[in-house]
Amino acid sequence: MNSETKICQNCKKDFTIEPDDFSFYEKMKVPVPTWCPDCRMVRRLIWRNERNLFRRKDALTGEDSFSGFPAEANLQTYENSYWYGDKWNSLDYGMDYDFSKPFFKQFYDLLSRVPLMAKSSASFMINSDYCNEAGRLRNAYLCFDSDFVENSAYLVKATNMNDSFDSHEVIEGELCYEDVMVYKSYRTFYSLDCESCVDVWFSKGLRGCTNCFGCVNLRGKSYYFFNEQLPKEEYEKRLSELNLGSYESISKIRIKVLEFWQKFPVKYYHGIRNISFTGDRISDCKNVRDSFSIQEGENMRYIEISVLKAANSYDCVQLFMGVENAYECTTVGEGAYNLRYCFNSWGGSRDLEYCGYCIGVVDCFGCVGLKKKQYCVFNKQYTKEEYFDLVEKIKKHMNDMPYVDHIGRSYVYGEFFPSEFSPLAYNESLAQDYVPINREQAKEKGFVWREPNAREFQTTIKGVDLPDLINDVPESITKEIIACETCKRAYRIVPIELQFYKRIGLPLPHKCHNCRFLDRYEFINKPKLYHRSCMKEGCENEFETSYSPDSSEIVYCEKCYQQEVY
Ligand SMILES: [Zn+2]
Ligand SMILES: [Zn+2]
Ligand SMILES: [Zn+2]
Structure with missing residues (x-):
């Protein structure tokens, strides 16, 4: 099969589907993508929040709790220990498939009703x-x-x-x-x-x-x-x-x-021990292309973040602890196998499509918050025969009655979830770390944007007024609310942290943890590759690198770099 050039449904730019890509789509029994790789990446990233904790009401107790979802998100959350327990049953929220409405609209309705774990974490x-x-x-x-x-x-x-x-x-x-x-x-x-x-x-x-x-x-x-x-x-x-x-x-x-x-x-890239690859922060990988932050991966393309082994997967954000045959997923792991268009599912989940927050679930379609179930659609239990029959009808219906968003993008079977159905605004999600934009740009591109709630804490000391020497820091510092030197927001020194600084002999930080993160994040190249030449005089080697042409680094090919180490 030859390469094929297509026009992205979202950004209207050209993108190429290569023979290897076609074989993957065929093997996974999925249609070829209608969005370009960059737009697909952003669409997935909007479904993942790592660093923002919000206060929101617990659906069980009505009390304030910390969550990875903002208070404004149209959904319910339970404290994680209760969510993982057996005192509630997510099949109670089951619904019949309605052939008079687009699939994605119905899924959004289910997602807003089934309680999700307040924080996306495994039970241990x-x-x-x-x-x-x-x-x-x-x-x-x-x-x-x-x-x-x-x-x-x-x-x-x-x-x-x-x-x-x-x-x-x-x-x-x-x-x-x-x-x-x-x-x-x-x-x-x-x-x-x-x-x-x-x-x-x-x-x-x-x-x-x-x-x-x-x-x-x-x-x-x-x-x-x-x-x-x-x-x-x-x-x-x-x-x-x-x-x-x-x-x-x-x-x-x-x-x-x-x-x-x-x-x-x-x-030209960070990483070691790779065979046939393009990307950055890649180690112990074989045949991994256009991917970033990958450890121990094989036969993968368009992956952002994968740790502790993954293979034969395309278009995923965050794979962990043994994943195979995943396509268009965000945050799946722990032995996940053959997952398509899923988010936040682990615990040995297999053969799922369009599912979210499913743990140890097999053969399910369009389900939310299930644990150890099989043959369910929209959280309703079917027999094996009924299940496979219904799934075929739904896939056909998704193509006959696509969801069309407010700017005319059409979602049939084979598209990941529309970003407007994510509980997260663009700037609350990982998309803002990977592809930072401002409020106006978000509006232009049709993304949700939310200004953070100003949580004002009365600070008791300024970062700049902290003792210069660690030896002069009193134990009582853990009681202070410190004002960040840069953003003025409040932060604390927690006891294990203070013990560490004293043990090693390191001074207290003057910035809040978020500003410290942003300083370190400056060292991480964005997930984009540039075709460049080695900057060593006389060398004509070319490569794909995430160092942009306007970065200040002197970028060498592997051979020239090895001559510089000693
Ligand atoms: Zn595009
Ligand atoms: Zn700060
Ligand atoms: Zn060179």
């Missing part, structure tokens, strides 16, 4: 209430999109992390702080793109290094200080002179380090 959470899009956390605070995390706070995209704070995209680490893309490391601080490091500070692009400070692109080195080898005693002397427990010293070092890093070339 201990003392980790203020976390969202997470599973298997213990004593975690404000951790998002994370699994297997203990005694940690302010982590985003963390897997298997202990006693770590304020980091982004970190895997298998302990006692880490202010890291971005740091893997299998211990006591690694303020570092970027490092693997298998111990006692490393302010470093970038290091592999297998110990006791390094302010270094770039080193392999298996110890006692290096700004890429200069020092005797052990001299290295330790320099570190003690830096006064790392002072906020002022750390701030000055940060500026100096960023300038130093800029002098060295970067590899």
Whole structure:
């Protein structure tokens, strides 16, 4: 089969469907997409919120609780422990399929009535209430999109992390702080793109290094200080002179380090051990294309975020813990198999289409909030024969009577859910992190936008007035409400955090956790690829890179980059 060029139903730009893509669609028995890959990605991202916690009324108790859904969202929520329990039955909300209305409108009605879990998390959470899009956390605070995390706070995209704070995209680490893309490391601080490091500070692009400070692109080195080898005693002397427990010293070092890093070339993508791939932040992958933040993936395309193994999937946001044959899904995992057009479903769910919040569910279509069920449509139980017969009729009906939105986009069988049916506004969802836009642009593109509710807390101290030295910080600091130096919003220092700063000897942050996140997020390239050439003089290699042509980095091909590491 040849490539085919189509016009995106949404942005009206051309996009190409390649022979491999056709084979995937055939194997999954789905129609070819009518939206381009970028528009499809945004449409899925609008269904996922990681970092925003809202206050909303619990549908059972009527009391205020924290949720990943805003109070304005047209839906019901139960506290997670009650939701996962057997005191309520989501089949009570079942309804007959109505062949006089479009499928998507009926699904939206069901979604607004069946209670959802207040926070999108797996059931194994201990003392980790203020976390969202997470599973298997213990004593975690404000951790998002994370699994297997203990005694940690302010982590985003963390897997298997202990006693770590304020980091982004970190895997298998302990006692880490202010890291971005740091893997299998211990006591690694303020570092970027490092693997298998111990006692490393302010470093970038290091592999297998110990006791390094302010270094770039080193392999298996110890006692290096700004890429200069020092005797052990001299290295330790320099570190003690830096006064790392002072906020002022750390701030000055940060500026100096960023300038130093800029002098060295970067590899055109982040990641290692890949065979045949395009994208960024990709490791241990084979035949993975146009994908971002992927660990251990095989035969996939157009995926954003996948951890702990996934294969044979296209067009998904967030796959976790063993997923196969998924297409057009958001947040599916734990052995999910053959899921199409689903969101927030896990626990061994298989063979689902157009389902949300289904746990351990098999052979269901258009269902919401089911646990361990089979052969249901719109939360109504059928026999096996009735089920397959009805599903075929519904798919035909979806094509005969499509849902048409207010700007004329048509949704037949094969489209993911319309963004206007998401409980989240554009700026409350992951779309705003990945493809940031402003209020006017959102309006122009027909997206919902909601100004955040100003939750005013009386602050008791300003960030700038915090003690400079960690040794001068009293235990009572955990009682203060601090005003962020940048956005002026309130934040706290929680007890496990204070213990950590004292243990390592790190100063208190002057910014709130959100501003700290945004600072780290500057290091993450947006999910877009540019065709560029290697910047090493004389090299003619070309590649797909997420470093945009106007980024300040010196971008090298793999071969030239390897000549720069030592
Ligand atoms: Zn498009
Ligand atoms: Zn702030
Ligand atoms: Zn080159």
